[in-house]
Amino acid sequence: MNEARILYAMAYRQLKRYFRAKSRLLGTLINPLVFFLFFGMGWSATLRGSMARQLFGGIDYLSFLAPGIVMMAIFTASLVGGISVIWDREFGFLKEVLVAPASRAYAILGRALGDSLTSVLQGLIILIPLYFVAPALKLEGLVPTLVVGFVTALTFNSLGIAIASKMRSPEGFQLIMSLVTLPLIFLSGAFYPIDNLPQYAKVIFYINPLTFAVDSSRYLLTGKSSLNLILDLIVLLSLSLIFLIISIRIFKESTID
Amino acid sequence: MVKKAISVRGLTKRFGDLVAVDGISFDVENGEIFGFLGPNGAGKTTTINILVTIMKPTSGEAFVAGYNVLEDPVKVRERIGVVFQDNTVDRNLTGWENLYIHGLIYGLKGEELRRKIEESLEFAELTKFRDVPVKNYSGGMVRRLEIARALMHKPEVLFLDEPTIGLDPHTRARIWEYIRRLREEGGVTIFMTTHYMDEAEKLCDRVAIIDHGKIVAIGSPDELKSNLGGDILYVKVSDRTISLKEFAEEILEEGTALSYKLLGDTLAFKVRSASKAIPLVFRVADSMNVTIEEIKYAQPSLGDVFLHYTGRELRDEEGDWKEMARMRIAVRRRR
Numbered sequence: 001m002n003e004a005r006i007l008y009a010m011a012y013r014q015l016k017r018y019f020r021a022k023s024r025l026l027g028t029l030i031n032p033l034v035f036f037l038f039f040g041m042g043w044s045a046t047l048r049g050s051m052a053r054q055l056f057g058g059i060d061y062l063s064f065l066a067p068g069i070v071m072m073a074i075f076t077a078s079l080v081g082g083i084s085v086i087w088d089r090e091f092g093f094l095k096e097v098l099v100a101p102a103s104r105a106y107a108i109l110g111r112a113l114g115d116s117l118t119s120v121l122q123g124l125i126i127l128i129p130l131y132f133v134a135p136a137l138k139l140e141g142l143v144p145t146l147v148v149g150f151v152t153a154l155t156f157n158s159l160g161i162a163i164a165s166k167m168r169s170p171e172g173f174q175l176i177m178s179l180v181t182l183p184l185i186f187l188s189g190a191f192y193p194i195d196n197l198p199q200y201a202k203v204i205f206y207i208n209p210l211t212f213a214v215d216s217s218r219y220l221l222t223g224k225s226s227l228n229l230i231l232d233l234i235v236l237l238s239l240s241l242i243f244l245i246i247s248i249r250i251f252k253e254s255t256i257d
Numbered sequence: 258m259v260k261k262a263i264s265v266r267g268l269t270k271r272f273g274d275l276v277a278v279d280g281i282s283f284d285v286e287n288g289e290i291f292g293f294l295g296p297n298g299a300g301k302t303t304t305i306n307i308l309v310t311i312m313k314p315t316s317g318e319a320f321v322a323g324y325n326v327l328e329d330p331v332k333v334r335e336r337i338g339v340v341f342q343d344n345t346v347d348r349n350l351t352g353w354e355n356l357y358i359h360g361l362i363y364g365l366k367g368e369e370l371r372r373k374i375e376e377s378l379e380f381a382e383l384t385k386f387r388d389v390p391v392k393n394y395s396g397g398m399v400r401r402l403e404i405a406r407a408l409m410h411k412p413e414v415l416f417l418d419e420p421t422i423g424l425d426p427h428t429r430a431r432i433w434e435y436i437r438r439l440r441e442e443g444g445v446t447i448f449m450t451t452h453y454m455d456e457a458e459k460l461c462d463r464v465a466i467i468d469h470g471k472i473v474a475i476g477s478p479d480e481l482k483s484n485l486g487g488d489i490l491y492v493k494v495s496d497r498t499i500s501l502k503e504f505a506e507e508i509l510e511e512g513t514a515l516s517y518k519l520l521g522d523t524l525a526f527k528v529r530s531a532s533k534a535i536p537l538v539f540r541v542a543d544s545m546n547v548t549i550e551e552i553k554y555a556q557p558s559l560g561d562v563f564l565h566y567t568g569r570e571l572r573d574e575e576g577d578w579k580e581m582a583r584m585r586i587a588v589r590r591r592r
Contacts, residue, residue, distance in 0.1 A: 009362050100363065
């Protein structure tokens with residue numbers, strides 16, 4: 001019962017913070033939108049006609065790109081949210097949690113759940129307008145995509161928490177963000193299909209969790225995919241579980257020295 | 258045996274080669290305000306961190322509210338409230354939301370939770386600002402909110418780490434008023450640290466003076482001061498042919514003073530009675546061709562007690578300087 005309350009308290013905090021921090025909300029929306037506009041405009045104008053469509057499994061480029069953009073938004077928001085545990089340490093709120101009689105595992109789980117919810121909300125905010133410009137997007141794929149998005153968010157939020165726990169100061173925040181986010185986004189198959197890549201390059205994509213999130217959401221939204229949906233889901237669920245357990249382990253050990 | 262609010266035996270904390278807390282032992286009785294007085298870096302915050310279970314000691318034992326901080330940390334956490342030196346509120350949330358989250362974490366619920374939040378806001382005199390994000394609060398308002406929050410779950414022991422650091426004099430006085438009110442209402446033991454002598458003197462029933470990780474004296478402020486015996490006589494010398502030390506030794510030999518300390522070009526003598534000692538000091542000065550530029554005396558303060566036990570002055574300026582630097586860094590980061 002107490003566990004449920006701290007779970008709720010921490011999720012409540014993340015939601016409140018999300019709705020109050022308008023600039024963060026906009027900040028994590030701008031990147032995916034910029035990518036969608038500039039990549040989408042250029043390539044969808046260039047890659048027209050049935051030949052081009054074949055490259056993307058028979059759909060137009062904008063519809064091919066849209067699921068990747070949604071997952072990119074969810075991924076960025078959840079990773080930033082996870083790493084921002086470091087600000088809790090810097091600005092002291094972490095101590096309020098550490099000194100409380102409540103379970104630390106549930107505290108960090110609640111935080112991850114709250115952050116993941118807001119990340120999915122970010123994804124939804126991006127996805128809705130995309131329906132108007134990407135003709136091949138299926139409406140029935142919306143809810144399943146958000147569910148996949150939630151699992152993806154849990155994965156990267158926990159990864160962020162784990163990274164943050166190993167950082168001694170917030171100075172490395174920006175560095176890690178650009179070092180981690182951009183490569184993962186470009187190596188996820190969000191911008192082009194991975195089917196035609198040489199085998200050695202595919203390996204790089206397969207070790208990127210974001211690949212599976214992009215692939216499964218593309219299948220759910222457009223019916224096209226490079227991998228198998230079930231495989232995608234198994235990978236994502238296992239990864240989210242593994243990263244969650246790791247982040248809980250690390251956080252449980254937290255003392256301030 | 259009635260349990261003590263806090264009981265510490267041989268507590269030691271090392272960080273590498275640095276010994277932050279060096280085998281300290283003390284007891285805090287139920288219901289008293291107990292103060293840890295010492296300069297920055299004396300080991301005050303380290304001691305608090307160990308007592309509130311977020312840092313592990315290198316060796317030694319500590320009991321808070323009857324429970325061992327190492328063996329039963331959760332039992333200890335249930336029974337304490339903590340106000341850390343640095344703010345631990347979420348600055349993006351309102352006062353109400355901060356209290357709400359705290360209440361939930363400490364197992365309050367429903368009507369009781371809502372009532373406690375109102376009471377806490379009222380106690381902190383922040384009812385009007387309940388829905389304002391804490392980042393718009395002044396330093397004093399944040400401190401009041403934190404103290405009210407730490408009391409929300411009715412702790413047996415309240416820990417205050419430098420409760421008035423960085424606050425202006427007016428706000429400090431107001432925070433003192435809050436702490437006094439707690440004692441009058443009773444029911445809570447307060448363990449506080451400070452590097453302000455006036456704060457320890459005005460608030461604490463008993464004070465432990467800590468320096469370089471060791472407790473050098475412990476007792477009520479009055480006890481500590483009267484242990485020094487008599488007055489402190491400060492003699493500033495402007496013109497002399499002999500060393501200050503020789504001059505001081507001569508006065509000591511005359512039986513005028515009990516002991517002395519050198520503070521730059523000023524000598525501080527411990528004397529039984531300043532009014533009787535002053536003429537004698539002048540006589541000795543005359544006979545040794547020493548010109549006295551200034552002479553003054555004071556009843557001993559906790560500062561003199563500190564000086565007596567450590568040989569150094571406990572200066573607020575030094576603390577303030579470091580504190581300012583620290584706060585400036587914090588402000589820069591916040592931007």
